[in-house]
Amino acid sequence: MSSDMHNNANHHGAKASLETSIAAAPKTLAMLREELKAVKGKRYWRSVDELAGTPEFQAAVEREFPHAVQEWVDPVTRRGFIKLMGASLALAGLAGCTKQPDEPIYPYVKAPEDLILGRPNYFATAHPFVTGAVPLLVKSDQFRPIKIDGNPEHSYNQGSSDALTQATLLDLYDPDRSQHVTCRGENREWAAFTEELRTNVAASKDGTGIYFLSATITSPTLARQWKAVQAAYPKATLVQYDPAIAGTTAEQGITVQYDLAKADVLVSLDADFLSGAAFPGFHKLLRQYAARRKDPATINRLYAIESTPTTTGMKAEHRLGLRASEIPAFTAALAKAVGVAGVDAPACNWTPEQKNLLAVLARDLKAHAGKSVVIPSLYQDPSVAALAQAINHLLGNEGATVFYVNETVHPIPSQQAKDMRALVGDLNAGKVGWLVILNANPIYSAAADYEFAAAFDKAKTVAHLGSHVDETGQLAHWHIPAAHSLESWSDARAYDGTVSIVQPMIDPLYGGKTAHELLQLLLSEPSQSAYEAVRETWKPILEKQGDFEQNWRKALHAGWIEGTAFKLAPASPQPRQSRVPQPLPKEALEIVFRPDPNIYDGRWSNVGWLQELPKPITNLSWDNAALISAATLTRHGLAEDDIVELSVNGRKVNAPVIVAPGQFRDSSSGLWALGRWSCRHECRIQRISDSHFNRPALRCWCAQKDRR
Amino acid sequence: MAQIFGPSSNALARTILALVGVAAIGLAATLNELQRSPWVTRQGQRPDQPVPFSHKHHVQGLGLQCQYCHTSVEKSSYAGIPPTRTCMNCHAQLWTNADLLEPVRESWARGQSLVWIKVHDLPDYVYFNHEIHVNKGIGCASCHGRVDQMPLMYAQNSLQMEWCLDCHRDPAKNLRPTSEVYNMAWEAPSLDKPVWCAAGDARTGTPTAQSVSCVTKDPKADAGLAESELTDVAFMDAPSSQHLHKFTSQDELGQFLIHSYRIRTPRELSSCEVCHR
Numbered sequence: 009m010s011s012d013m014h015n016n017a018n019h020h021g022a023k024a025s026l027e028t029s030i031a032a033a034p035k036t037l038a039m040l041r042e043e044l045k046a047v048k049g050k051r052y053w054r055s056v057d058e059l060a061g062t063p064e065f066q067a068a069v070e071r072e073f074p075h076a077v078q079e080w081v082d083p084v085t086r087r088g089f090i091k092l093m094g095a096s097l098a099l100a101g102l103a104g105c106t107k108q109p110d111e112p113i114y115p116y117v118k119a120p121e122d123l124i125l126g127r128p129n130y131f132a133t134a135h136p137f138v139t140g141a142v143p144l145l146v147k148s149d150q151f152r153p154i155k156i157d158g159n160p161e162h163s164y165n166q167g168s169s170d171a172l173t174q175a176t177l178l179d180l181y182d183p184d185r186s187q188h189v190t191c192r193g194e195n196r197e198w199a200a201f202t203e204e205l206r207t208n209v210a211a212s213k214d215g216t217g218i219y220f221l222s223a224t225i226t227s228p229t230l231a232r233q234w235k236a237v238q239a240a241y242p243k244a245t246l247v248q249y250d251p252a253i254a255g256t257t258a259e260q261g262i263t264v265q266y267d268l269a270k271a272d273v274l275v276s277l278d279a280d281f282l283s284g285a286a287f288p289g290f291h292k293l294l295r296q297y298a299a300r301r302k303d304p305a306t307i308n309r310l311y312a313i314e315s316t317p318t319t320t321g322m323k324a325e326h327r328l329g330l331r332a333s334e335i336p337a338f339t340a341a342l343a344k345a346v347g348v349a350g351v352d353a354p355a356c357n358w359t360p361e362q363k364n365l366l367a368v369l370a371r372d373l374k375a376h377a378g379k380s381v382v383i384p385s386l387y388q389d390p391s392v393a394a395l396a397q398a399i400n401h402l403l404g405n406e407g408a409t410v411f412y413v414n415e416t417v418h419p420i421p422s423q424q425a426k427d428m429r430a431l432v433g434d435l436n437a438g439k440v441g442w443l444v445i446l447n448a449n450p451i452y453s454a455a456a457d458y459e460f461a462a463a464f465d466k467a468k469t470v471a472h473l474g475s476h477v478d479e480t481g482q483l484a485h486w487h488i489p490a491a492h493s494l495e496s497w498s499d500a501r502a503y504d505g506t507v508s509i510v511q512p513m514i515d516p517l518y519g520g521k522t523a524h525e526l527l528q529l530l531l532s533e534p535s536q537s538a539y540e541a542v543r544e545t546w547k548p549i550l551e552k553q554g555d556f557e558q559n560w561r562k563a564l565h566a567g568w569i570e571g572t573a574f575k576l577a578p579a580s581p582q583p584r585q586s587r588v589p590q591p592l593p594k595e596a597l598e599i600v601f602r603p604d605p606n607i608y609d610g611r612w613s614n615v616g617w618l619q620e621l622p623k624p625i626t627n628l629s630w631d632n633a634a635l636i637s638a639a640t641l642t643r644h645g646l647a648e649d650d651i652v653e654l655s656v657n658g659r660k661v662n663a664p665v666i667v668a669p670g671q672f673r674d675s676s677s678g679l680w681a682l683g684r685w686s687c688r689h690e691c692r693i694q695r696i697s698d699s700h701f702n703r704p705a706l707r708c709w710c711a712q713k714d715r716r
Numbered sequence: 717m718a719q720i721f722g723p724s725s726n727a728l729a730r731t732i733l734a735l736v737g738v739a740a741i742g743l744a745a746t747l748n749e750l751q752r753s754p755w756v757t758r759q760g761q762r763p764d765q766p767v768p769f770s771h772k773h774h775v776q777g778l779g780l781q782c783q784y785c786h787t788s789v790e791k792s793s794y795a796g797i798p799p800t801r802t803c804m805n806c807h808a809q810l811w812t813n814a815d816l817l818e819p820v821r822e823s824w825a826r827g828q829s830l831v832w833i834k835v836h837d838l839p840d841y842v843y844f845n846h847e848i849h850v851n852k853g854i855g856c857a858s859c860h861g862r863v864d865q866m867p868l869m870y871a872q873n874s875l876q877m878e879w880c881l882d883c884h885r886d887p888a889k890n891l892r893p894t895s896e897v898y899n900m901a902w903e904a905p906s907l908d909k910p911v912w913c914a915a916g917d918a919r920t921g922t923p924t925a926q927s928v929s930c931v932t933k934d935p936k937a938d939a940g941l942a943e944s945e946l947t948d949v950a951f952m953d954a955p956s957s958q959h960l961h962k963f964t965s966q967d968e969l970g971q972f973l974i975h976s977y978r979i980r981t982p983r984e985l986s987s988c989e990v991c992h993r
Contacts, residue, residue, distance in 0.1 A: 107756050110763060111837050114829040116799035126792035 125150065132159055132567025134500050134508035135173045136226045136493055138250050139258070139288040140417045141500030142173045143508050143567050153177060153494050153513040158291065159567045164502040165291035172285050172608060175617045179475070179492065180517070184614055186477045186489040187518040198521065201486055202529050205471065208442055209530050215241025217441030219467075221431060222523065223448045224250040224418055227498045228507065229538075229545040231419035233527040240530065245434075247427040248420065251453040252286065252603040255425035257393045258386040261416020262288040263581065264397070265504070265574070268296035271381040271409045273372050274310045275342075277392050278335050278385035280318040283624060286603050287386070288417075289503040311369055313338060315600050316635060317625045317668050328365050332600045334591040336389045338366070343395045345370035348402050351395070354590045373403060381409040387602065391586045406580050413574040417501045428458055435463035443467040446523045447490055451479040453609050473526055476614065491520030497538040498524065499545065505574030508567055509542060597640070599654060604632070626668055635668035757874040763833040766819040768868060775864040775900065782856055782863075782898050793845040797832060800824050835869050836860070843993045852977045853891040857900050858883075864900040884985040888970025891979070893930035904966035910934075911963045915976045928976045935960060 122129065129148045134141040135156070143162035147155040156177050160167035188195045209218055218241060225231055225248055234246055253259045266289060268274065274297070281287040282294055300308040312324035315332035330338055340353035345366060358366065373380050380403060384396035400410045428450075434440055454460035464470070464483060472484035481487045495517065498510040524538035536544075543560065546569060550559040553570065563569045592598050603609055606618040613619065619630045626635065634654060636646075646652065649664050754760050774780045783789060785798035800823045807817055823830045836859075838844050849859075856863065861872025873879055883890050893913060896902045905911040913930040963969040973979070984990070 107758075108837060108839060111834040113797050113832040113834050115797040115832070116801075117823055117827050117829060118801045119799040124788045124792045125796055126788065126794035 120151070123150065128154070131511065131513060132508075132565065133494070133511045133513065134159075134502070134567070135169075135176055136498060136500035136510060137172070137285055138224045138226065138253060139262070139285060139290075140503035141226065141508055141510075142169055142285060142291065143502055143506070144169065144173070145567070146494070146513050148513055151514060153180065159508075162502070162506070162508075162567055163573075164504045164506060166295060168291045168295060170285040170290060171606060171618065171621060172612065175612060175615045176493065178615050178617050179612060180494045180514075182476075182614055185475050185492075185518055185520075186481060186487060188489065190477075190487045192485055196486075198488070198519070201471070201488060202534070204486075205442070205444070205526075206529055206534065208469070209241065209244075212241070212243075212441065215244030217439060217468075218244040219431065219434070219440050219443045220244070220246045220446060220527075221443060221448060221450060222246065222248050222446035224248045224253065224424070225420050226417060226500045227510075227524070228419045228501070229499050229542045230523055230527065232545050233524060233531065233541060234420065237527055237530050240532075245431075246420070246422075247424075247431045248418075248422050249424050249428045249448060249450060249454065250609065251455060252609045253386065253424065254428060254455070256386045257384070257388075257390055258288065259424040260421035261418035262503075263413050263416055265289065265411040265413060265576070266293060266381055266383060267409050267411065268293055268300070268308070268381065270379060271300075271405075272308055273376040273380035274308055275369065275373065275380070275382045276310065276312045276314065276320050276324070276385075277339055277382065277396055278314050278332065278388050279383040280314070280320045280385075280602075281383055282320040282323055283318055284605055286605070286608060292503060309372070311365075311372075316602060319624045322625065326365060326368075328362065330362070331591065331598055332388070333589070333598055335385075336391045336395075336588045337591050338362070339384075339392045339395045340588040341366055342370060342373075343399050346373050346399050346402060348395070348398045351398075352588060354588055356591060373399070377403040378405060378408050381405055387600075389586070389589055391588045394586055395588070397580060401580055410580075412577045412580050413505065414577050415505060415574050417503065417505070419501075428454065428460070432458050432460055432463045435466045438466055440467040441469065443470045444526065445470065445472045445474070445480055445484065446526065447473060447475075449474065449478045449480045449611070451483055473521065473523060475520070488526070489516075489518050489520045491516045491522050495520060496522040496524075497542050498522065499542050501572070502568075505572060507546070507569045507572040509546075509564055509569070511564055599634075599656060626666060628666070632663070633666045634663040636665050638667045641665065641667055752874065752876065754874075757871075757876060758835075758837070759871050759874045762868040762870045763835065765832055765869075766830050767816060770867045771863045771869055772865055772867045789846045790850050792847055793843075795846045800830055836871055836875060838875060842991050844991070850897055851894065852979055853894050853897065853973050854883075854887075855890075855892050855897045855899065855902055857902065858890045858892075862900055880991065881986055884990070885982045887979055887982070887985065888967055888974055891970045891973040891977070893928065893973070894977075895930060896932075905963045905969050907964045911969055912960045913963065913969070913972060913976075914960050915972075928973070 129151070131146050131148055132144065133146055134143045143159035143165055145157055145159045145167075146153045147157070154177075156169060156174050158165040158167045158169040158173075189198050189201055190196060191200070209215065212218055215238075220234075225234065237244060238246070250259075279287065281290060282297065284290060287293070297308065297310070300306050309326075310320070310324040311326045311328075312318075312321040313328045313330055313335060314321045315330060315335060317329075321327045321329075328338075334356065337354045337356045338358075340351050341356065341358070344351045344353050373382070382396040382399045382405075384393040400406055406412070431440075435443075451461050451464060469486070470484040471486035471488065472481045473488045473490045474481050475490045475492060477487055491512075493510055494513045495515065496510065496512055499507055500510060501507050522538045524541050528534060528536050528538075528541060546560070546563070547556055549569065549572070550556050550563065553559050605623050606621050607613045607615070622629045626633070634652065641648070644652075646665055648666055651662050652665050653662050655661075750756060775782070785802055786795040787798070789795040800820060803817075803820045804824050807820060811817055812821075819830055822828075850856075859873060863869070892899075892902055892904075893911070903909060909932070911930055911932055912935055913928060915928050961972065963972065979985075
């Protein structure tokens with residue numbers, strides 16, 4: 009495990025690394041500090057090990073080159089190898105002399121109209137995602153999708169996409185996807201399930217005891233279908249739960265939109281808006297941020313105050329590492345310094361460096377009133393978002409760089425954390441007759457404190473619609489293979505609200521079903537397809553613009569429906585007043601959990617492209633670890649890769665520690681979402697090394713304890 | 717102790733050495749020939765096809781154009797094998813009871829492909845693109861031979877690398893006007909059968925093949941002009957900037973077309989990554 013990074017050390021960055029980048033061995037902290045004092049200007053390094061020049065690192069570098077390959081140095085091995093392989097080597101050339109086998113040609117019986125074999129076709133669609141759909145243009149060869157890219161004509165992302173979106177292609181072709189409708193492990197027909205569900209729901213009369221647990225609904229059509237279900241069965245309950253946003257300021261959808269094109273000064277309050285699609289509006293924000301930096305005359309200035317090292321922090325001109333619990337207090341202090349009235353900032357002993365940045369930041373913000381933007385984290389205390397809104401309001405950024413909308417990309421906003429807790433309560437109370445889980449894996453991903461897994465068994469019947477027989481699929485009575493978003497008709501809204509129709513690139517490979525088809529079963533036209541349902545949703549809007557069929561084709565071709573972007577609200581909403589929490593005591597060690605930058609909440613843990621992709625800053629791949637600062641490492645007498653037991657409120661998890669440059673002292677971050685035990689790749693890793701972080705995270709761990 | 721090897725051993729040793737040398741050379745020569753033999757290359761072989769389709773009958777006899785079936789030859793790397801529907805366009809009404817066509821009717825009825833055996837089969841590590849060849853003046857017959865005279869399809873050429881390179885190193889010898897690409901009976905220009913070509917302005921954005929027009933009939937004779945006025949006379953119905961050139965040898969025509977069609981140099985054309993990508 010290595011903790012690699014590339015420090016484009018500007019003045020401030022070098023200073024920060026001086027404090028926090030300490031290698032475990034063999035140089036002492038003092039030696040490294042001495043050495044770095046002499047360093048002037050830029051110095052590039054890939055990892056803390058390289059910076060410290062450890063012998064282990066030198067050895068690792070040596071091994072990269074072939075002269076050090078062991079087998080060829082050992083005479084016995086080489087001789088034996090040549091002896092054994094000599095004949096094969098000599099005859100290897102003869103392999104080229106063989107005849108090619110006859111190759112069959114399978115022409116079409118009726119050729120499709122628009123296909124020129126050997127030439128790709130391109131189709132517009134969208135990747136529905138919890139932080140907003142990503143409009144796509146999919147390259148397709150003989151009607152098989154082969155490459156995903158952003159829709160270049162879409163105003164939101166203008167051709168850009170992201171790692172998560174691109175990798176959904178490999179997810180489509182995952183041979184581990186579930187392929188059959190099963191009931192208690194035995195293959196059944198889809199019709200058997202529909203019969204069972206319809207009979208039971210009808211028997212409940214008003215939907216009592218019928219529960220739906222869904223990933224956040226992003227499709228307006230699905231929302232419409234749910235509303236119809238609710239009208240027919242008023243007591244049926246829908247719980248939406250996405251572990252990455254439940255309980256955060258994003259769970260009810262994001263109502264704030266940023267426009268960085270006019271922002272000279274950007275402040276990120278623990279908001280990692282440059283890393284990936286996990287941050288709402290990432291594609292647009294990244295484009296606008298980067299566009300300003302092409303020309304020195306228009307360059308913007310980014311301040312990042314963050315609790316764990318991120319891409320945003322590394323790009324920032326001024327980065328301040330704080331413990332996550334100090335960020336609300338810091339935000340309050342900043343709001344006060346800028347001049348927001350009625351801020352109750354908790355008393356805090358800021359260091360001179362922090363005080364200095366606070367003063368500079370406040371001055372810079374005031375100097376750029378109306379041309380600055382303060383972006384709060386999704387994962388921080390609600391007070392951070394409220395204070396950021398207040399600062400933006402005071403500076404007159406609203407209407408220039410910050411906008412508010414009345415709608416969100418979530419057509420049915422809900423309080424996910426609260427609803428989930430209520431669901432667990434109902435499960436424990438034995439109120440749940442049928443629990444239908446739509447595209448979610450709560451056994452794995454529900455935070456441990458919900459005790460969801462223990463309550464799960466109390467449901468009389470559980471049906472799981474999912475792409476894999478995952479943790480939930482294995483325990484559910486019914487499992488229905490889910491169609492991939494590249495296989496199904498649906499719809500979704502991008503960050504700016506523009507509606508895209510999700511159109512299938514290929515027939516479902518394994519006969520997967522969509523949530524649309526499942527909810528439709530309970531309505532008056534149970535066999536209506538997802539295609540018809542989506543058309544029905546947009547018919548009124550498209551008819552208003554002229555001929556429906558023509559506009560429908562236009563929307564499919566272009567990749568969006570005209571005139572569906574959110575209307576920007578004239579005034580900012582009333583700021584939610586919330587108390588600013590006191591930071592944790594200095595001696596307390598705090599832990600922060602973030603969605604994995606590559607596999608997000610674990611849904612893509614079977615996608616090799618994403619597992620293989622090194623995570624920003626740490627360069628970790630296929631793994632998870634607790635990131636701590638070198639100071640904490642030294643204080644606790646640890647070395648890198650040591651396994652530590654972390655415990656929070658009586659829940660424990662074992663994890664290897666690695667030093668992350670820029671991790672603030674007395675703070676540790678972990679990523680959710682690794683250590684899935686139903687996942688083939690993970691099992692392989694566990695055999696190799698016991699040091700694997702084999703629990704998704706503390707938050708989720710206890711839920712799985714008794715199932716391992 | 718008697719010597720193990722007597723004086724005659726020397727001769728024996730030399731003979732054996734010589735024989736080993738001869739055998740090695742012989743083996744190499746045999747393998748070399750074997751590698752180029754039709755047994756390996758399938759050159760000239762007619763595999764069993766589901767229907768004994770005759771290109772001769774359809775092309776020469778009925779006058780079907782190549783692209784009636786091979787629709788994507790100008791647009792894609794792949795020339796295209798016709799769908800069963802193309803067969804049924806005619807055979808739904810013609811020879812509807814012929815036994816030979818039973819597989820076609822069955823394919824149509826069942827919706828299952830006719831399974832042909834590939835006659836021109838390049839190894840998978842070779843990238844070949846029909847589109848560029850056809851649009852730059854390589855005729856079908858240059859590679860596939862006189863398909864219009866083949867009752868059963870076979871490969872006229874070996875399709876081996878040396879055969880590809882033979883042309884890539886000197887494309888001039890096979891180039892013809894794009895208007896003649898589908899002409900199976902095209903003959904290289906000679907004194908008896910000259911070709912007249914005119915190159916249009918090198919306008920930017922104009923597809924190169926379309927800025928060259930060629931005729932095989934004497935345009936002056938058509939226009940009623942005297943033989944002496946032949947050179948550099950404007951086309952009667954073409955812009956005045958177009959000047960007719962008379963070509964009486966393949967090499968002259970080839971060089972002219974290389975220039976007009978902007979064909980890359982032999983050095984570029986025979987670079988590895990052109991075919992092995």
